Amino acid sequence: MSESELRSAPAWVRVAASVISQLPLGRYRAMNRICRKPPPAFLMRLPEELGGYQFYCDLRDGISREVCFTGHYEPQVTALVRAILKPGMTFVDVGANWGYFTLLAANLAGPGGRVLGLEPDPRLFKILQENVRRSELDQVTVLPLAAADKAGVLTLAGYDEREENFGLSRIIADSSDAQLTFQVRANTLDQIFDEHKVTAIDLLKMDIEGAEVFALAGLMDSLAARMVKRVLLELHPRQLAEHGSHASAIINQLQEAGYRAWTIDHSPAAIRRAAYGGVESMSAWLHPFIAAEELDAWPHQLWLAPGIE
Secondary structure (H helix, E strand, O other): OOHHHHOOOOHHHHHHHHHHHHOOOOOHHHHHHOOOOOOOOOEOOOHHHHOOEEEEOOOOOHHHHHHHHOOOOOOOOOOOOOOHHHOOEEEEOOOOOOOOOHHHHHHHOOOOOOEEEEEHHHHHHHHHHHHHHHOOOOOOEEEEOEEEOEEEEEEEOOOOOOOOOOOOOOOEOOOOHOOOOOEEEEEEEEHHHHHOOOEEEEEEEEOOOOOOHHHOOOOOOHHOOOOOEEEEEOOHHHHHHHHHOHHHHHHHHHHOOOEEEEEEEOHHHHHHHHHHOOOOHHHEEEEEEEOOOOOOOOOOEEEEOOOOO
């Protein structure tokens, strides 16, 4: 469906969203049950407390579905971003997808702040760009780029639209096994920041399906200069292994740069507590990283520069 043909959310979706978002239990089961046969994409709004911006909503995608019916995505991470970002701050979204965190940050940083979003998948970038344009967010700049260790062109294996997660596009070395690939432009974050005159970053979020090994290699100058105060990082051990790396190597890089980590508990129990407002303090699912602790299959971490609390 083209942008000009998009309509507001169907009445049944709006009613269902208002009911599901208030359920004391079972929100995720309810939203998945009613979306077994999703309608064509439409325009939905974020909750007012997250900015109230319109976004392109495709209920085939689990991220869009979660935001549509529960009002947020990754409740712990959303709470962290809301706690950290203040008016006038700068946020960088590496792996912006359709822009949930980009839009959230635009609201928190306000017109005097700055948001930079990177998304290499051309399908998602088009949606991201339209979501930003639709809300006239002048403080936001979005770029169709992959974060890498050097400038060039990379092969991106695109997400499968028959699956429920449209956030699984990933950089690959060999395209022979991928059903859908794109040649995408790439650059280092250090160079991107220089070109766009970004001199200080209050929060950088990175969720790029294993390409964090390349992105961090291209971020080391900014880390060494303490330009980046906080890094909200999702590690992907299985995808890192495809590139001959591992999560401990990424952790060592950040530790050697002087950053210290906090572990974000994203277990199903923690997600439920955060989603249903059963947590009075973020300390319930945020604790200092212990090097000896076993990493889970999808580690979520918050890294702080020296002197940042």
